[in-house]
Amino acid sequence: xxxIVQHLTPLLDQVTGYIYPNxxxxxxxxxxxxxxxLTGLVAGAFILASLVKVFNVKxxxxxxxxxxLTALAFIVIAPLPxxxxxxxxxxxxxxxxxxxxxxxxxMFGFVYAWYLMAVLLLELWFDFRQDxxxxxxxxxxxxxxxxxxxxxxxxxxxxxxxxxxxxxxxxITIIGIPSAFLLHGYVGFLFGSIKANPxxxxxxxxxxxxxxxxxxxxxLVILLYMVITPLRNKVVDMLCLDKLASYxxxxxxxxxxxxxxxxxxxxxxxxESISILASLVQNKLFSSLVIMQVLxxxxxxxxxxxxxKTFKVPADLRKLLYFISAILVQVGIxxxxxxxxxxxxxxxxxxxxxxxxxxxxxxxxxxxVSIGLLIMPFIILWILIKILDPWRSEDAALSTPTTGQ
Amino acid sequence: MNNWISKIPEQIKLLAVVVTVIIxxxxxxxxxxxxxxxxxQGHFRSGALNDAVAVQFKYAGKASCVECHDDMTDMLAxxxxxxxxxxxxxxxxxGHIDDPDENTPSFPRERTLCPVCHEYLxxxxxxxxxxxSQSHNSLKACISxxxxxxxVPPDVPSQCSACHGEISRSKAVSHHVDIECExxxxxxxxxxxxxxxxxPSKPQNREFCGQCHTKNSKHNTxxxxxxxxxxxxxxxxxxxxxxxxxxxx
Numbered sequence: 205x206x207x208i209v210q211h212l213t214p215l216l217d218q219v220t221g222y223i224y225p226n227x228x229x230x231x232x233x234x235x236x237x238x239x240x241x242l243t244g245l246v247a248g249a250f251i252l253a254s255l256v257k258v259f260n261v262k263x264x265x266x267x268x269x270x271x272x273l274t275a276l277a278f279i280v281i282a283p284l285p286x287x288x289x290x291x292x293x294x295x296x297x298x299x300x301x302x303x304x305x306x307x308x309x310x311m312f313g314f315v316y317a318w319y320l321m322a323v324l325l326l327e328l329w330f331d332f333r334q335d336x337x338x339x340x341x342x343x344x345x346x347x348x349x350x351x352x353x354x355x356x357x358x359x360x361x362x363x364x365x366x367x368x369x370x371x372x373x374x375x376i377t378i379i380g381i382p383s384a385f386l387l388h389g390y391v392g393f394l395f396g397s398i399k400a401n402p403x404x405x406x407x408x409x410x411x412x413x414x415x416x417x418x419x420x421x422x423x424l425v426i427l428l429y430m431v432i433t434p435l436r437n438k439v440v441d442m443l444c445l446d447k448l449a450s451y452x453x454x455x456x457x458x459x460x461x462x463x464x465x466x467x468x469x470x471x472x473x474x475x476e477s478i479s480i481l482a483s484l485v486q487n488k489l490f491s492s493l494v495i496m497q498v499l500x501x502x503x504x505x506x507x508x509x510x511x512x513k514t515f516k517v518p519a520d521l522r523k524l525l526y527f528i529s530a531i532l533v534q535v536g537i538x539x540x541x542x543x544x545x546x547x548x549x550x551x552x553x554x555x556x557x558x559x560x561x562x563x564x565x566x567x568x569x570x571x572x573v574s575i576g577l578l579i580m581p582f583i584i585l586w587i588l589i590k591i592l593d594p595w596r597s598e599d600a601a602l603s604t605p606t607t608g609q
Numbered sequence: 610m611n612n613w614i615s616k617i618p619e620q621i622k623l624l625a626v627v628v629t630v631i632i633x634x635x636x637x638x639x640x641x642x643x644x645x646x647x648x649x650q651g652h653f654r655s656g657a658l659n660d661a662v663a664v665q666f667k668y669a670g671k672a673s674c675v676e677c678h679d680d681m682t683d684m685l686a687x688x689x690x691x692x693x694x695x696x697x698x699x700x701x702x703x704g705h706i707d708d709p710d711e712n713t714p715s716f717p718r719e720r721t722l723c724p725v726c727h728e729y730l731x732x733x734x735x736x737x738x739x740x741x742s743q744s745h746n747s748l749k750a751c752i753s754x755x756x757x758x759x760x761v762p763p764d765v766p767s768q769c770s771a772c773h774g775e776i777s778r779s780k781a782v783s784h785h786v787d788i789e790c791e792x793x794x795x796x797x798x799x800x801x802x803x804x805x806x807x808x809p810s811k812p813q814n815r816e817f818c819g820q821c822h823t824k825n826s827k828h829n830t831x832x833x834x835x836x837x838x839x840x841x842x843x844x845x846x847x848x849x850x851x852x853x854x855x856x857x858x
Contacts, residue, residue, distance in 0.1 A: 221732050222730060298642075368618045
């Protein structure tokens with residue numbers, strides 16, 4: 205008893221107005237913020253990859269495989285924050301054994317599995333099959349067995365087989381686009397369908413989530429491409445980078461418009477929750493929403509890229525501005541997730557008071573674990589790049605690097 | 610037939626094998642992993658009900674305390690804390706019922722527990738005793754002045770604000786700041802010791818406010834004036850104006 209009081213007393217100092225006792229402490233913390241952030245990056249990176257295969261945007265070819273591998277590296281880690289938050293990870297597979305069609309969260313397991321197994325892994329397998337067979341043929345011992353195994357002991361390198369690979373990749377990508385929309389739209393749906401929470405309950409939430417996901421995915425691939433290319437001793441393809449920045453710009457405009465629409469809709473509807481939500485935005489979420497999400501994460505990068513597109517900016521400065529914009533976008537989208545997840549729990553269901561979120565450093569729900577979870581996809585991506593060598597055929601084809609300015 | 614199979618690309622054949630293996634493995638393993646009793650009574654393991662029944666009780670309930678501590682529970686029943694369960698302050702006591710010597714209740718003596726309910730919060734009900742703990746005898750334990758089983762102020766309050774903190778704070782920033790509570794409320798002396806039995810009066814008609822706010826009033830000349838005969842005659846004043854903060858809308 206005394207322990208609970210000691211725990212809640214410092215939080216009570218931060219409470220303003222009236223809140224119910226079980227609202228003092230937040231139930232969903234930093235880990236639940238990371239989860240939609242990571243799945244958003246997956247969906248965004250995949251949509252970017254699909255631009256190359258479905259919409260035939262040739263300029264983005266250098267980032268195609270990187271986007272797919274990024275999506276895979278992040279989707280592997282995406283469920284971990286949820287497992288860490290819920291506890292008992294050993295029980296998680298039970299949602300597949302005993303499917304509960306009445307639970308949106310349980311059904312999400314199938315959406316996730318479909319996306320991982322039927323879309324990402326399959327597309328990667330078809331895209332890398334030729335390389336895997338070649339690498340298996342060129343290596344010996346354990347390495348050869350490894351490549352043979354992940355190529356599923358495939359051997360056919362005939363023109364017909366390779367043409368079939370290309371065709372399969374295209375078909376899977378076409379199926380993959382709605383699947384990626386479903387994956388992150390579903391995350392938005394989980395929040396948007398909670399009708400008791402006016403901050404979440406909105407039919408626009410899944411769509412806003414989806415577009416913010418694409419924004420974050422494109423920005424992440426820009427960052428990765430700009431970091432990895434010099435590490436490979438190659439020159440960044442400016443045509444590709446300009447195209448990436450253009451797509452980032454256009455999708456951000458759509459995303460921003462949707463968020464503004466959501467905002468205007470809420471203000472115009474002016475339901476009974478509007479005054480507490482206004483208070484939430486003006487007080488508890490002011491820095492994370494107004495400053496970080498809107499000003500730093502949206503308006504500043506939009507103006508920067510618009511300025512780059514308007515004025516003749518030298519390539520080096522362009523690279524710097526794109527890099528800074530992409531980082532700002534990441535900060536902005538992370539803040540978006542924060543404002544949805546944490547913001548939605550900061551006000552009382554009585555609409556009469558606000559509480560606060562106290563983040564811990566150590567512990568399963570703490571900052572340290574969260575930082576670890578955010579770093580892990582990059583380690584996995586590094587391993588995937590080492591194993592699959594995504595630029596193998598490109599390097600073989602090009603004896604000298606192109607600048608493409 | 611063979612010709613037809615040979616036309617299927619190698620990739621599809623290999624993937625078909627993998628998919629078949631995964632599905633077969635899933636179908637074989639699934640019945641082994643589903644817990645016994647699942648689905649018998651709903652979408653859950655029926656044994657979970659027995660697990661829930663087997664969970665050890667931690668709270669004994671007030672009725673159990675009465676059996677030995679009737680002096681305390683009698684005192685509690687006559688006071689303002691009569692609706693509180695003993696375990697709200699003393700913690701879960703099922704273990705104490707089983708073995709009173711081994712498991713002793715907790716006796717909170719710090720200043721942290723009482724403010725959970727009694728720290729000033731503007732949204733708490735009017736008349737609910739509230740303090741600002743940092744300025745309210747900040748070095749003393751609550752129980753050194755208040756008996757928690759029959760909590761009353763150690764001294765009869767001399768000012769209304771002792772209990773009506775929210776009203777006094779609102780009035781302090783309003784144009785009615787200089788009006789004494791007694792001007793509008795006639796308060797029996799016994800209200801200070803038995804506030805719920807002896808309640809203060811409240812103004813009953815429009816004319817009361819009209820003393821200051823009609824056109825012809827001879828009181829405070831700065832007060833806003835209205836014509837009572839024409840100003841929203843279907844309503845009482847307090848239905849639109851909060852008397853303790855008339856500026857509020």
